[in-house]
Amino acid sequence: MKFSRNERISVLTKILLDNPDKIINLNYFTEKFNAAKSTISEDLVILKEAFSKFNMGKVETIAGAAGGVKYTCGINKTGAKDFIKNLCGMINNKERIIPGDFLYITDLMYNPLVIKEAGLILASVFADKGIDYVVTVETKGIPLAYEVSRMLGVELVIVRRENIFSEGSTVSINYVSGSTKILQTMTLSKRAIKENSKCIFIDDFMKAGGTAAGIINLLKEFKSELLGIGILIDNVQSKEKLIKDHVSLVDYNGFNEEGDISVTPSKFIQNL
């Protein structure tokens, strides 16, 4: 059975998008499409061009025996700015203010339409850095962290707040929350991370960064390194952060008596 170029282009697009950061050998495609290598190579030239013109990420061909084609996620900068501006508008709604001066953002954190876009922006920051794991702490940041791990094609690691029987031997550390000064525990199965791994930490919200600082210490127990921190909403009322560097998408600066919530695209987004 033979297929038209248009059909191959559609299927190739799907396969590449489904396999970020994986080198796919061209033989896989020549067999799937019953086509010559030269034909597939021409298809890939077209794809490279289309992905580049529409800011859909990068398609590269890698020469040699272990070579093939690789897709890396990427963003449309204007689209990303517009998305974050819209997200700020969605957050700035006084009905989100709940007793205890918290902001209800759970609906956004669990909405695939929001998380897909936010995850793509954060993943593109850490793409091509040779990340082994995306790490998060349960619960609210899990969809975002999963989305980033999906886009980077690496495993997700979820640190737990308490010991879980079904995870075998665990490593636990204590850490002090930067904002409330309360002592807390985080726990991770010994099997979860191989030694000498490169990790990033992804979370939905950051205040003083106590959790992120805890993650750095936890990763030391696994002889592994934290290469970066990506946060959706940064509470910039907490000026003194316990960690040095992080990338955030939205700056949150509290709300006034009228219920106007101060929420703006972060410097990182503004400078895209």
Add this chain to the structure above:
Amino acid sequence: MKFSRNERISVLTKILLDNPDKIINLNYFTEKFNAAKSTISEDLVILKEAFSKFNMGKVETIAGAAGGVKYTCGINKTGAKDFIKNLCGMINNKERIIPGDFLYITDLMYNPLVIKEAGLILASVFADKGIDYVVTVETKGIPLAYEVSRMLGVELVIVRRENIFSEGSTVSINYVSGSTKILQTMTLSKRAIKENSKCIFIDDFMKAGGTAAGIINLLKEFKSELLGIGILIDNVQSKEKLIKDHVSLVDYNGFNEEGDISVTPSKFIQNL
């Protein structure tokens, strides 16, 4: 700026895959590609054919003023069977047996390559049923449930084990675990689900189904209905389930003294 048919086909494929179950008006594409409606319609005929030939789901055009094009996820049955067979092979490894006769499967539950495929199979069961929410209970099933919600284009709802300050007023119910007979609590923010919604429950592992039965009761508090249950691994040692119907992908039937783990594709998968 004009684009070639091949370029449009690649970008159209990505946009459809990114927007499952959403009707996209053709005007969106005519503007994006600076092309006539008839041209886009021809592109979509090619896409329909390609998606159908390669079992990538369904592309439909919907006539009328509110019409457009809609993509619904779908599976390649042979591919799904092969994937589940491989997954059973990955689970059947005696190093996964941990003290307390638990099975360590956390790495699989957090691996996007596994969860993407498993999520797609479960999503395709419930596609086109007009689902409003995908519901899960923290923590291990969250990536799977998120993936299903992503494929269905609906919001995810994560039920918590304890009360969370940042979620406002909550509804809590008590339920008895079907296997351990221990009384447990589940909690959900009042804002999480609108009344009269249709939900499905997705989880990584099921024993007697106590959690799923609890979810049915919790949803009643929201005047909402559970339309279906999708589980990755069904512990078939628990023969008397507390719930009537569920779809599972893998049957787990314990392990013997040699450490052979009995794990097979479920009847649902075998009958695909």
